[in-house]
Amino acid sequence: MEREKENLESLLSWAAQLGISDSTTRTNQPQHSLSSCLGSSLCVSHFPHSGGRGLGAVRDIKKGEAVLRVPKSALITRESVMEDKMLCVAVSRHASLSSVQILVVCLLYEMGKGKTSRWHPYLMNLPHTYDILAMFGEFEKRALQVDEAIWGTEKATLKAKSEWKEAHALMEDLMFKPQFLKFKAWVWAAATISSRTLHIPWDEAGCLCPVGDLFNYDAPGEEPSGIEDSEHLLSNTSNPDTILLSGDKNIMVDADLLDSHSQRLTDGGFEEEINAYCFYARAYYKKGDQVLLCYGTYTNLELLEHYGFLLQENPNDKVFIPLEPAVYSSSSWSKESLYIHHNGKPSFALLAALRLWATPQNKRRSVGHLVYSGSQLSADNEIFIMKWLLKTCDALLKNLPTSLEEDTLLLNAMDNSHHFSTFMGITNLMSSRNEIYNFLEGHHIKDAHSFTDVILSRKARRSMDMWKLAVQWRLKYKKVLFDCISYCTEILDSFVT
Numbered sequence: 001m002e003r004e005k006e007n008l009e010s011l012l013s014w015a016a017q018l019g020i021s022d023s024t025t026r027t028n029q030p031q032h033s034l035s036s037c038l039g040s041s042l043c044v045s046h047f048p049h050s051g052g053r054g055l056g057a058v059r060d061i062k063k064g065e066a067v068l069r070v071p072k073s074a075l076i077t078r079e080s081v082m083e084d085k086m087l088c089v090a091v092s093r094h095a096s097l098s099s100v101q102i103l104v105v106c107l108l109y110e111m112g113k114g115k116t117s118r119w120h121p122y123l124m125n126l127p128h129t130y131d132i133l134a135m136f137g138e139f140e141k142r143a144l145q146v147d148e149a150i151w152g153t154e155k156a157t158l159k160a161k162s163e164w165k166e167a168h169a170l171m172e173d174l175m176f177k178p179q180f181l182k183f184k185a186w187v188w189a190a191a192t193i194s195s196r197t198l199h200i201p202w203d204e205a206g207c208l209c210p211v212g213d214l215f216n217y218d219a220p221g222e223e224p225s226g227i228e229d230s231e232h233l234l235s236n237t238s239n240p241d242t243i244l245l246s247g248d249k250n251i252m253v254d255a256d257l258l259d260s261h262s263q264r265l266t267d268g269g270f271e272e273e274i275n276a277y278c279f280y281a282r283a284y285y286k287k288g289d290q291v292l293l294c295y296g297t298y299t300n301l302e303l304l305e306h307y308g309f310l311l312q313e314n315p316n317d318k319v320f321i322p323l324e325p326a327v328y329s330s331s332s333w334s335k336e337s338l339y340i341h342h343n344g345k346p347s348f349a350l351l352a353a354l355r356l357w358a359t360p361q362n363k364r365r366s367v368g369h370l371v372y373s374g375s376q377l378s379a380d381n382e383i384f385i386m387k388w389l390l391k392t393c394d395a396l397l398k399n400l401p402t403s404l405e406e407d408t409l410l411l412n413a414m415d416n417s418h419h420f421s422t423f424m425g426i427t428n429l430m431s432s433r434n435e436i437y438n439f440l441e442g443h444h445i446k447d448a449h450s451f452t453d454v455i456l457s458r459k460a461r462r463s464m465d466m467w468k469l470a471v472q473w474r475l476k477y478k479k480v481l482f483d484c485i486s487y488c489t490e491i492l493d494s495f496v497t
């Protein structure tokens with residue numbers, strides 16, 4: 001704890017010397033006299049329920065106010081790390097590596113320099129572990145229960161493994177110490193890059209931004225000009241003028257639509273004129289509030305994949321349900337647009353595609369204009385698709401190994417796991433306990449005489465943290481299906497009365 005505090009203090013005074021500042025007066029000048037780059041607008045604080053370490057407001061802050069500036073010279077980019085000639089020459093011999101793989105190698109290279117790294121105070125403050133999907137072991141992966149999420153985890157692990165293997169020769173050329181050559185080191189560095197880089201216009205790999213990467217995440221709101229409208233536009237424009245938003249989440253939208261709503265998906269950006277990364281308040285904050293940053297639009301599974309957390313209330317969460325091939329082929333909606341919203345309502349495109357699919361083939365052309373405007377076609381058509389949706393969601397829920405109630409109980413047990421006997425006591429109330437046995441077996445506590453004496457090892461604790469994320473994710477998934485059933489029931493009832 002004491003060490004953490006010291007590390008943070010050196011980060012903040014080092015940052016002041018580099019010209020990083022939260023002061024409202026604009027200067028990129030180093031502030032040698034200051035012991036901290038913060039204090040005018042922000043301070044580092046702990047927010048246990050929304051991200052842990054983060055940035056809090058030290059005064060009331062207005063929406064749109066500048067809250068932090070980080071000069072270009074402080075950023076870790078491929079370009080800045082490759083000022084090191086040896087690294088630059090070695091990288092040039094491995095042209096097939098992606099920009100992100102090279103940035104991961106750059107980070108490990110700087111870590112290997114220890115105290116001689118120019119970013120040492122920053123590197124000392126990086127998290128030691130991450131709970132991203134690629135870190136999930138077999139047990140945590142299975143705990144997700146839903147095929148789509150299990151495949152996502154497998155894909156993330158395979159991707160990390162193959163990227164590490166491809167970069168191995170470069171890391172050997174650079175004579176990395178054995179601990180930096182390990183897969184574990186690679187996953188740590190790749191997770192750091194995935195969860196902390198910010199967009200810069202000159203390098204698709206992005207940058208690590210000291211102090212700027214202490215902002216925790218806030219989801220973009222549920223504005224009517226959001227993705228739902230964008231989907232609508234996409235499938236109706238023959239040649240959409242597409243742009244790319246939010247890092248590697250390739251959401252294509254009509255540029256005119258975006259301009260017209262002047263929607264800002266992030267609250268920070270690199271500003272050429274002042275050669276610095278600048279951050280602006282995305283909301284009004286009272287003194288003491290956490291000041292948040294929107295990194296982009298993510299579902300909970302994507303948040304788990306890239307950042308290792310999920311949101312209890314995520315307006316951008318989606319649940320995909322299995323659809324018959326004929327649903328996809330009956331309309332031009334993209335597969336990605338056919339989902340159930342976080343609140344249980346089917347997406348505009350899903351409703352439209354189902355309405356069309358439930359229409360006899362020879363009548364589809366004549367109702368096309370109604371479908372694309374979001375109108376119901378007939379009472380029979382609407383009742384049919386609502387019954388179909390309800391049945392599909394119900395079957396999905398029934399096929400999962402645990403119920404919504406059991407997951408709620410399990411999460412409650414996990415929240416009390418500091419007393420292991422309490423954890424066991426609560427889980428005794430669950431009807432299916434296979435998962436509990438697997439956890440106990442995996443961590444050699446199955447045969448403990450008394451659970452009162454059990455203290456979880458560090459490994460078991462980490463596994464429980466990831467298991468908890470998996471249970472939170474599947475519970476959210478189940479809630480969405482459950483809410484969709486309620487939505488369908490309500491619509492069906494409205495036809496009866």
Ligand SMILES: C[S@@+](CC[C@H](N)C(=O)[O-])C[C@H]1O[C@@H](n2cnc3c(N)ncnc32)[C@H](O)[C@@H]1O
Binds near residue numbers: 049195214307
């Ligand atoms: C850019 S860092 C933010 C600062 C970070 N909390 C730290 O201590 O360094 C992003 C990481 O913070 C955590 N995080 C950010 N926003 C969060 C939120 N709303 N809820 C939970 N964790 C969050 C996640 O671990 C994520 O990978």
